[in-house]
Amino acid sequence: MSVNRIVLFYAFAPVPDPEALRLWQRSLLEQHGLRGRVIISPHGINGTAGGEITAVKAYVKATRQYPAFKKMDIKWSAGSADDFPRISVKAREEIVSFGAPEELEVDANGVVGGGTHLRPEQVHELVDAKRAAGEEVVFFDGRNAFEAQIGRFKNAIVPDVETTHDFIAELDSGKYDDLKDKPIVTYCTGGIRCEVLSSLMVKRGFSEVYQLQGGIVRYGEKYGDAGLWEGSLYVFDQRMHMEFTPDAVTIGTCVGCGTGTNKFENCANPACRNLRLFCPDCAANEELRRCPDCQVVAS
Secondary structure, three states: OOOEEEEEEEEEOOOOOHHHHHHHHHHHHHHOOOEEEEEEEOOEEEEEEEEEHHHHHHHHHHHHOOHHHOOOEEEEEEOOHHHOOOEEEEEOOOOOOOOOHHHOOEEOOEEOOOOEEEOHHHHHHHHHHHHHOOOOOEEEEOOOHHHHHOEEEOOOEOOOOOOHHHHHHHHHOOOOHHHOOOEEEEEOOOOHHHHHHHHHHHHOOOOEEEEEOOHHHHHHHHHOOOOOEEEOEEOOOOOOEEOOOOOOOOOOEOOOOOOEOOOEEEOOOOOOOOEEEOOHHHHOOHHHHOOHHHHHHHO
8 A cells, every 4th residue: 555645845045047947846746646836936946745655755855956955844744646636836936925026035045134943842942941031932923814713823923914925014014013122933834934024024123033943844743732832734735734633622713603613615606715614514504605705796
């Protein structure tokens, strides 16, 4: 019986010809019978792919043979090629769409001027040290706000953003200026969004910015549900969420009846991509699954 896995990876490094790498990456995925999504930009590579584990390892090894990607961050999780609808490999201005490619500077060592990287155990050490000094560490969610509905670090600040593009305006709004002199740990799914977010925060005068190295995924591998994380992790494939242990709490609530759930459902309007949380019973009600915007249109 074959064993399947999903790999999540990224590397920030100068890429002179993203289009050439796009063609190469697509060929590699096809060659190894994998499916997934890969984005390449002048700043590096960001991707996730699934399939038979030997084939995935061969793909990762081949990708790392490109000198700029030799040290790319790699994370593994349960899943397969079936968790992706197709192969998607694109060349874009950014590997994470903050809408500010001109603000990001990378060199052979990664993002220039970002937050200090902390391994999961170092985050705990920072929290303990600051608490002993009478300070509290602020956890700052670097994901889209809806992702935090099912899981987040305890007492974290969750910015009101629908897409990563919204972070620039959110940071420039002034609503977080009171945090500029406080220790802030940014976190996101696999660490990549915080590479950019932390650098944007440093440029805007936040004086003590850290980023969780490897993101929530790496933290969950280390501490499961026995640390500072609570709930489920939203993932961008057909699984939609994952839990680190059977002890994961359910913090999401059904928009229909208020019971606990971690299951996102699409709006009943096929043309709408709005995701909301529903329990199984409420999800079966097609009219209830129609989001408020689509209800207005329908009426």
